[in-house]
Amino acid sequence: MFRRVGQQARGDNEVPSEDALVLQLQLTRGQEKFVEALQSQQTLLVDLQQKLAEQQSTLVTQQREIIEQQRKMYEQMDLIKVQYGMLFDTVKQMSLKGLQEDLQHYYEASLQGLWNQVRSHLQKSYSFHKVEVDAKVIDVGEPMVDCGLCESDEFCNFLKTPARCEKCTLCPAGFFQLSECSANADRICQDRDECVESPSICGERVKCLNTPGGFRCLGVAEKEAALGLCGEGYFFNQEVQECQACLMCEAGVVSFPCTLVSDTVCSTARENKLSESWAAHLIFPLKKPTASPVYPGFDLIFKGEQECSIVVMEGSSVLFKQHGLMWADFNFAVKHNCRNFLQLSFKFNNSEEDNELSGVRVEQPEGKILQSITMSGATEVEPGHVLSVFLKSPNQFCNQSKDLNIYDLHAPLSLFWLSHDTGAVAMRAQTSAAQHYQTNFRPTFKLVSLSDPYMLSLSHDGRAIKFTEMGVVKFVFHQALYSMGHTCVREGLFLASYLSRNGTNTELMTVHKSGVNYRDTTISASWATRVEAGDLLSFEILSPTQCSVRYFGDSSGISMLSLIWIPSAVSTELSALVSVMGLPTGAVRNRVLGFTQVSPSEKQVHLVSAGQFAQKYFAFTEKGVASVAFTLKLIHSCNMLQVTLNQLTSDSGQPKAVAQQVGGQMPEGSIWTSVSLRSSFEVCNGTMISISLDCVRGRVNHIAHDHGTGLSILWISL
Helix, strand or coil: CHHHHHHHHHHHCCCCCHHHHHHHHHHHHHHHHHHHHHHHHHHHHHHHHHHHHHHHHHHHHHHHHHHHHHHHHHHHHHHHHHHHHHHHHHHHHHCCHHHHHHHHHHHHHHHHHHHHHHHHHHCCCCCCCCCCCCCCCCCCCCCCCCCCCCCCCEEEECCCCCCEEEECCCCCCCEEEEECCCCCCCCEEEECCHHHHCCCCCCCCCCEEEECCEEEECCCCHHHHHHHHCCCCEEEECCCCEEEECCCCCCCEEEECCCCCCCCEEECCCCCCCEEEEEEEECCCCCCCCCCECCCCEECCEEECCCCCCEEEECCEEEECCCEEEEEEEEEEEEECCCCEEEEEEEECCCCCCCCCEEEEEECCCCCCCEEEEEEEEEEECCCCEEEEEEECCCCCCEHHHHEEECCCCCCEEEEEECHHHCCEEEEEEECCCCCCECCECCCEEEEEECCCCCEEECCCCCEEEECCCEEEEEEEEEEEEEECHHHHHHCEEEEEEEEECCEEEEEEEEEECCCCCEEEEEEEEEEEEECCCCEEEEEEECCCCCEEEECCCCCCCCEEEEEEECHHHEEEEEEEECCCCCCCECCCCEECCEEECCCCCCCEEECCCCCCCCCCEEECCCEEEEEEEEEEEEECCCEEEEEEEEECCCCCCCEEEEEEEECCCCCCCCCEEEEEEEEEEECCCCEEEEEEEEECCCEEEECCCCCCEEEEEEEEC
16 A cells, blocks of 8 residues: 555656657747737737828818818809809890800809819718728727717717717708718708709790709899799799799798798797787776876876786886887877876886887867877887886876876777797887978988898988888877967868888878867877888878977977888788778767778788678688777767777677777867777687777767778787
């Protein structure tokens, strides 16, 4: 047993053989060679990665050069277009048709050459060395800086430092996609050449000129192009005098489709309202104690009819919560015995006493009779701005308890608000005071505020407002005056508004005001009309012979023109006169007046022509905000005259009063008298409105159906 153990111990301590040593040495050398090969491979990978980084940097540099070349080419194209336009105008004036065709060919050849250069650069390809590596790439050094993970509609812009994700460009109307937006490159769009795609688009004998996003038919009159020459999918842009592709609403819905002369208007479900209306009631008794004088003035207190996202009542003021434009109307009826006059005004944003938004004066009557007046104003508003109605008298002995009795009208205060998204423009201008007493008066205006000077401006003599683009305008003009003479009382005063187009004056509306003798008063007119580019709006006040009138004008707001211009894409207007047939006379009790439409028919509002409501009701076919201005000139012996604006939402329902105005007995010695009513409210598809007349204890003798009586409706999309 001991012998075996010793033998086993000797076996464990034996020295390795020579073959084993050689094998071990070869294995060690093989490992060293393998390590050297791996190090060489790693060095090769580092070199390859550096080369890739250099090539990528070269690619970015080349992309920048291409973009710079594109920019220069577009600048050259724009320069050629400008030069061609100047030469074309010169040729047009000189009537050199041959030279015009040569210039046209030269322009098209130059433009085509530039486009070919752009295409060649856009289609240029870049080749990269492809390296095949069998081994796994090992991260060496810092990775290249990129944008990370961009959204599906974004690309990584390496031209920015540092690189960042940006939204892919959307091809505008009239362009098509040349290359898709990728992770590292923006979408590339190219103008569609309508003249090449449809050679006869302008006709056989008319030359077609391609323009960015559209085309132009040379020598075609504007009226002919506006009648449908542009074809389907295009509209005639009157500003640039060419056909342009209609906008495609990709991420929204169509509010107004593309027409022959207007582009598509898109909106989304999340988009804020374009307009909104609000109305309020006057709170009685008045805030001031009944024994307090009217002389220093006080704010009237109102309570809103409904909640509104645009305004809220804060004390005696209407507080605005959003940016936009505002139009306000206030119907006022009062019996007063204050000497001189009562002055009613809109105070805006806590304005000073002699710097109101607008104001009117209620003259001192010969007896304590009921008088009515309507005040309106427009301006641009911001969050935090406030509006209030201020009443005062220049006579410190005028007392509320015995000298003032205000009639409780239904919703006397109303307003509508417009978002800046509508593209509307607000303007205010004050009149200059007349130095002498005179009969006829053409006011001269001085600009007070204007939200967009490009769209509106005063004429060179300051007597008219000039419009740059077509649209719908609603205006109000208050003129304070002092008149002397019995003929003033007998025949009254007239305020006429005119629209001048291509040198021809058209009378829009004439408003009548009962005259006064040795009294202060205000004549006021409000209307809505459609205007074209270059139209002029002006006014004239007419008084009878032997009637001397002094016209006031200052910064207090008592003689002020306010207007709002709205693009035709989101608004329309309708004008009507009282119908000659079936004029109510005698004992008139809640009679609905009949009308004759004088403006062209519109899609959104029209005068009902058949059925039980024919010629009496105006129907709306789309949801929106309506602003109504009505004036009535008549002869009557009524103790009180009431005019009501009614709203009917269904054929079987009962009409509901939206607003009302009242007038008292006719002024002594006057032939005519007048009553005005203005209000703004929301309408929907199927809403109908009417005007009713009620004579309390008396008779209606005659209603003027042309001069002095009329209805104006402005409709604005929600």
